[in-house]
Amino acid sequence: MLHETEKLHFECTQCGRCCCGGGEYHVFLNAQEAERIRAELALSKDWFRRRYLQRLDSGELTVRLHASGRCGFLDAQGRCRVYAARPTQCRTYPFWPEVLRSKATWRAEAARCEGIDRGAVVPLAQVRAALLAQRAYEAGMG
Ligand code: SF4
């Protein structure tokens, strides 16, 4: 993986672009994460599920996006309303397996995320920890 051979620079500018998408873009979360967010917002289970969650045809649970593609938890100022309880993929981005696969995939992701290749080198231990957490989530153990 790229981080084992290259020093990776990353600094989030809080542009909010990774919280917006559409098409193939989804904010995945598991039942535990959904419950943590629901509790953070102090909403009833039914209302929270109807208003904020969506099940894809694949059966995977996701955050319902606005028609514009913005995550349902992104506020008008571009801030995450559930930051403390945000899903694993939001915590580990951009250190995802598919992004760290090669220089080409890292650079391709930079087209979406302006924080990639910006700022200081991210300590290797931090990249490894994020990747491990993302892999654990994807394996159903997160
Ligand atoms: S949960 Fe928060 S951090 Fe994650 S995509 Fe939505 S607004 Fe962004």
Ligand code: SF4
């Ligand atoms: S796209 Fe990158 S720089 Fe922008 S908010 Fe997301 S992680 Fe930060």
